[in-house]
Amino acid sequence: MTAVDATTAGVGADPISIFGPVAAPRAVWENVGTTVAPRVLPALERRRLWERRYSRLLALTDSVIVLLVSALPGALDLLLTPVVAGDVLNVARVTALTTPVWLVMLAAFHTRSTQIVGSGSTEYKRVAHATGFAFGILAILFIVFQWQGVREQLIVALPIGLVGLLVGRWSWRKWLIRQRRFGHYATRTLIAGKPKDVEYVIRSLTRDGNLGYTVLGAATTQPTPDELTVDGRAYRVVGTMDTVAVHARELGADSIVVASRPDDDPDFIRRLSWDLEGTAAELILSSPLTDVAGPRISLRPIDGLPLIHVRIPTFEGGIHMLKRAMDVFVAVLALIPVAMVTPLIALLIKLDDGGPTFFHQVRIGRDGREFRILKFRTMRTTAEQELAALRDANEGSGPLFKLKRDPRITRVGAVLRKFSLDELPQFWNVLRGEMSVVGPRPPLPSEITAYDGTVYRRLYIKPGITGLWQVSGRSDLSWDESVRLDLRYVENWSVMSDLMIMWRTAQAMVRPKGAY
Structure with a gap:
């Protein structure tokens, strides 16, 4: 390797030749100096801040409910029967084991994920699955170590705890919906795509005010008209799809929904995701599979080709x-x-x-x-x-x-x-x-x-x-x-x-x- 070859061998470390370090060309170091990782903008930081705050509220509520319910069977047993020192120790052991296992399962099943909080049935389903899985693990542990108390946990703690967790999530969801009516805890959204597709997405997102999307405007394939009217309400057209990332920064949008991409630009989505780094929390692709529920859809990438599988519905079984x-x-x-x-x-x-x-x-x-x-x-x-x-x-x-x-x-x-x-x-x-x-x-x-x-x-x-x-x-x-x-x-x-x-x-x- 010659000294000249060494200068182009890599960027980020001193080039090496057989005679020792050599100076890299000025152009190489200038390019390195201008290559800076995207920084998080205030709009995205505000989004992450309220997501973390809401997640902490859910975690605190879950912890209180799980702790109280885990101790409930043992407390009832101590109240109804004569107190023995060994019984107190067993109650403490059961509570100390049930509480962390239950909370770990709630975390492992992503029941507080920002993707599903406030969504309703999906969130409740994950809480139910996590609870069932937690008590399955507990039952195995109690049987293996021959501990007492698993029956009381299954009869008392499981149903009461599940109902308590679901009621807690429902209560926080109602609170979240009320906050969103005032513009709090809502996703500031910019819609991009063909005018007809943009109108459909806006209508779907705003039909139910509980979804938590605040539509700031639209970027369409044509620069005109200046606004789109959906269900009697006008939405500003901020520009074309080529300038989506720029307008997202200007408007403080933390979410971009792509209703449809330009027909002649297959790399539009990838390039837009790069442009939005540090600006938005998520890039959402609107699927043309209208009225197909999430459980019927799965994504299976094959050699870099993302294939969307839709399960055909069945009507027996x-x-x-x-x-x-x-x-x-x-x-x-x-x-x-x-x-x-x-x-x-x-x-x-x-x-x-x-x-x-x-x-x-x-x-x-x-x-x-x-x-x-x-x-x-x-x-x-x-x-x-x-x-x-x-x-x-x-x-x-x-x-x-x-x-x-x-x-x-x-x-x-x-x-x-x-x-x-x-x-x-x-x-x-x-x-x-x-x-x-x-x-x-x-x-x-x-x-x-x-x-x-x-x-x-x-x-x-x-x-x-x-x-x-x-x-x-x-x-x-x-x-x-x-x-x-x-x-x-x-x-x-x-x-x-x-x-x-x-x-x-x-x-x-x-x-x-x-x-x-």
Whole structure:
């Protein structure tokens, strides 16, 4: 190697020749002097600061709950039985073992990851999985070392602790949502892509104010127009996609959503990620796979080629047997209070107009099979005969018939509908296997005739007493939106999503919206 060759052998160390160190060319050292790693800008630091603060709050809450619940079985045992020195030592040992194992599993399952905090079902699912895994490990340890106390932990600490953790996460999520309404703890977002794609992403991110995205503006493939109007609100177009990183710095955006990339620039995403180093916390790619839930999507890189795998939905098998078991369990529990309130509701209906208590109607269930739905009667007995005269006043969309002030509804019926109490007898349909607790809205035979090939997919599973349509606005939804929610549920449902919908339904009954 000659002295000249040595000068180009590497950058960052003194070049070496057989005669010793030699001076590198001036140009090489000038380039090294200008190569500086990206520095974190204030907008990104603010984002990381609130993420760390929120994570610490969750960790503190989890620790308190886990510690108290871990000690609860032993404390109850000491209170109910004579105190022995060995028992006190065993309680301390059980608590000292359960607490760290449980907390380590919560951390190992990334239950406080910034990617899922405040997301709802995903966060709760991870907490449940971490708790189950922790107690599985504890059970093994207790059996191996022949320690006492595992039964009490499984019977008392596991259910109470899981409920406590979920309630804690739910409470913090509600707090986070309230903060986001004032612009706190929210992701400052810039949307980039073709105008139509940008509009779709903005509409999706702002439809529900709980998602935590504050849209600062858009960068499109064309420099005009100066603004995009989405659902009556104007969003500033800050420039073209080539200048996204520059405008992110100017606006203090900590997140960039790429709705679509330029057709003639395959390296756009990689180059943009480099330009955003130190500026944004994340670069989000909007997928054209609309209404495909996360559990059905997996990313498998093959030789540097990121392949997105989408699992095709199935409509039978073990998971559907689990859904049926949950339906039976919930229906049996629900029919007990329903049986208790039915005499009172029947009396009120009878006093109102003297008609029958229950209303039977033919609906379409899974695979197009007909069944008779059971509800508390909320309309006059002549409602079906009066329908033809009201057709022209229809306020519903698509094949649905809806009137906000339907003259056929009785006084008692209006109250029952407002709080969804008229739906309670349908738990009998659930017990019979004709319906599910959660599912698409059960359609009338007349509605089926207006279905196209896509809408028929809502008949692939059993209809439900409640569903995404009910907790998302009910009668205030358009026909297309109602169908979209039903189809999304049909293809992506899970046990955890069903539990979330049941919980949201209970909230909707207390604070009704779109029920008429």
